[in-house]
Amino acid sequence: MNPKVSLNIHTPVLLREVVEALAVQPGGRYIDCTLGSGGHASAILEHSLPGGQLLSIDADPEAIELARVKLEAYRGSSLLVNQNFINLKTICTKYNFFPVHGILFDLGMSSVQLSGSRGFSFQRDAPLDMRYNPSDEVTAADIVNNSSEDELAHLLKTYGEEGYSHQIARYIVKERPIETTLKLVRTIEQAIGKRRGRIHPATKTFQALRIAVNHELENLSSVLKQAVELLGFEGRLVVISYHSLEDRIVKQFLRKESRDCICPPGTPTCVCGHKACLKLISKRVVVPSREEVRLNRRARSARLRVAQRIINHNEYFQSFARYSFSTGITNYHEHFKLIFSTLNIN
Numbered sequence: 094m095n096p097k098v099s100l101n102i103h104t105p106v107l108l109r110e111v112v113e114a115l116a117v118q119p120g121g122r123y124i125d126c127t128l129g130s131g132g133h134a135s136a137i138l139e140h141s142l143p144g145g146q147l148l149s150i151d152a153d154p155e156a157i158e159l160a161r162v163k164l165e166a167y168r169g170s171s172l173l174v175n176q177n178f179i180n181l182k183t184i185c186t187k188y189n190f191f192p193v194h195g196i197l198f199d200l201g202m203s204s205v206q207l208s209g210s211r212g213f214s215f216q217r218d219a220p221l222d223m224r225y226n227p228s229d230e231v232t233a234a235d236i237v238n239n240s241s242e243d244e245l246a247h248l249l250k251t252y253g254e255e256g257y258s259h260q261i262a263r264y265i266v267k268e269r270p271i272e273t274t275l276k277l278v279r280t281i282e283q284a285i286g287k288r289r290g291r292i293h294p295a296t297k298t299f300q301a302l303r304i305a306v307n308h309e310l311e312n313l314s315s316v317l318k319q320a321v322e323l324l325g326f327e328g329r330l331v332v333i334s335y336h337s338l339e340d341r342i343v344k345q346f347l348r349k350e351s352r353d354c355i356c357p358p359g360t361p362t363c364v365c366g367h368k369a370c371l372k373l374i375s376k377r378v379v380v381p382s383r384e385e386v387r388l389n390r391r392a393r394s395a396r397l398r399v400a401q402r403i404i405n406h407n408e409y410f411q412s413f414a415r416y417s418f419s420t421g422i423t424n425y426h427e428h429f430k431l432i433f434s435t436l437n438i439n
């Protein structure tokens with residue numbers, strides 16, 4: 094793919110709100126866990142001048158190459174890593190990139206991926222692939238062609254919240270092998286009819302397959318904890334989700350980690366010993382304005398949540414020293430300098 098052709102296809106969602114939620118400031122250190130076309134990344138870099146640094150991650154090697162062109166002007170301050178964000182802590186340890194002032198997740202797929210030929214869209218014919226990282230093992234075609242009818246129905250119900258999961262699964266099994274997007278769309282239409290309300294009949298099946306292929310919900314559940322541990326004092330965690338399954342995971346995580354006690358209601362005295370490590374910056378979810386949705390249809394389902402790391406200074410030094418010890422990092426001087434830089438920032 095020629096990077097210049099699709100450079101501007103993806104419009105970053107809630108751009109101003111992301112910069113505000115991260116409280117981006119000159120000299121700050123940030124992580125963008127879902128680089129995509131680099132729209133949010135370039136805004137973060139611009140607002141963190143002079144002296145800011147950004148570590149960006151994407152599982153898709155094509156996204157990394159596209160964004161590299163876009164972020165060329167910030168070459169000295171920007172580090173791009175082609176990895177799955179499930180390895181966030183390992184990546185940050187490798188590059189000595191912690192503690193940080195803010196971490197962003199803009200979940201799901203980009204418009205570049207949707208308009209490409211890797212099978213993310215039900216509107217154009219392509220091999221049924223859907224992997225963010227083409228070197229991952231399992232494709233959507235593997236799942237569609239090798240799962241039992243019950244497994245397919247369960248997957249469509251769980252990851253797509255598809256009410257017609259059994260009908261669709263039955264037709265898929267009947268029509269196999271299914272190797273392309275349009276054959277899958279035709280199969281779904283045979284199973285449940287061409288149009289149901291405002292959404293295309295294949296929407297939920299495609300969402301379910303994409304989530305399953307890329308382990309999206311498991312990855313999200315596991316990375317949020319890692320992200321919090323990498324945040325410095327008052328560092329910000331910002332997550333944009335695009336469907337209720339991922340938003341629920343984010344909401345429940347933030348709710349739990351912003352409470353001091355998570356004992357069941359009615360427990361006379363606390364026995365869990367849980368301590369809050371986050372403070373919710375806004376209790377209400379941030380959604381795009383009508384104007385943004387008018388200009389960018391993709392923004393319509395976006396929901397942004399933001400929280401801030403809370404920790405007392407002693408606890409912070411102790412946990413950091415423990416972490417440095419367990420990861421084998423010995424350059425304490427540099428790291429304590431960094432801790433101070435995050436502690437002193439307003």
Ligand SMILES: C[S@@+](CC[C@H](N)C(=O)[O-])C[C@H]1O[C@@H](n2cnc3c(N)ncnc32)[C@H](O)[C@@H]1O
Nearest residue numbers: 105127129130131132133151152177178199203
């Ligand atoms: C919505 S797009 C991000 C768009 C970006 N914020 C921008 O402004 O251009 C999401 C990106 O996250 C990547 N992604 C999704 N899950 C990932 C994971 N587990 N690890 C790394 N990257 C992931 C996708 O490949 C995609 O490029």
